[in-house]
Amino acid sequence: MTFEPFxxxxxIQELLEAGxxxxxxxxxxxxxxxxxxxERWLFYRHSMPKLLAGIRTNxxxxxxxxxxxxxxxxxxxxxxxxxxxxxxxxxxxxxxxxCPLVGLLGTVTGMIQVFEVxxxxxxxxxxxxxxxxxxxxxxxxxxxxxxxxGMYPIxxxxxxxxxxxxxxxxxxxxKD
Numbered sequence: 322m323t324f325e326p327f328x329x330x331x332x333i334q335e336l337l338e339a340g341x342x343x344x345x346x347x348x349x350x351x352x353x354x355x356x357x358x359x360e361r362w363l364f365y366r367h368s369m370p371k372l373l374a375g376i377r378t379n380x381x382x383x384x385x386x387x388x389x390x391x392x393x394x395x396x397x398x399x400x401x402x403x404x405x406x407x408x409x410x411x412x413x414x415x416x417x418x419x420c421p422l423v424g425l426l427g428t429v430t431g432m433i434q435v436f437e438v439x440x441x442x443x444x445x446x447x448x449x450x451x452x453x454x455x456x457x458x459x460x461x462x463x464x465x466x467x468x469x470x471g472m473y474p475i476x477x478x479x480x481x482x483x484x485x486x487x488x489x490x491x492x493x494x495x496k497d
Contacts, residue, residue, distance in 0.1 A: 341430065341456040342430075343424070367408075420470050424461040430460075431455075435457065
């Protein structure tokens with residue numbers, strides 16, 4: 322047994338061929354989804370602390386905190402931080418919700434392929450029918466796995482947004 326460092330690429334290619342065009346669509350969705358997840362993770366890891374520190378510094382540098390204008394400014398700071406912290410989270414949620422639906426579309430198209438084989442060749446050609454059943458089940462599996470893989474980051478990111486927004490709101494207090 323030899324070690325092939327990129328043998329998994331052959332497996333991915335076989336999955337793409339067996340699953341039909343819908344699995345290719347899911348691959349594109351997966352790349353976009355995970356690019357956004359990685360971007361958010363990097364943002365929370367590197368940019369978020371600087372963003373929140375800058376807002377806290379701007380608030381602490383103010384001479385007064387109790388006026389009507391200061392309260393509006395506080396709301397604006399919190400709203401801006403919340404908007405920046407959320408970033409593409411709605412899009413990530415949409416992609417995660419879309420994955421099982423695209424997988425279901427693959428199931429429907431695969432079953433249509435099975436029915437076409439049955440209509441043309443009858444039920445005697447098990448190999449062609451099995452190919453259609455495979456094309457029907459693989460997109461569903463891929464869509465569900467992709468959706469499940471995106472659920473944890475969504476929950477974690479939402480927790481970060483809620484927690485950091487609450488901490489910021491608690492920090493921006495009236496000091497006068």
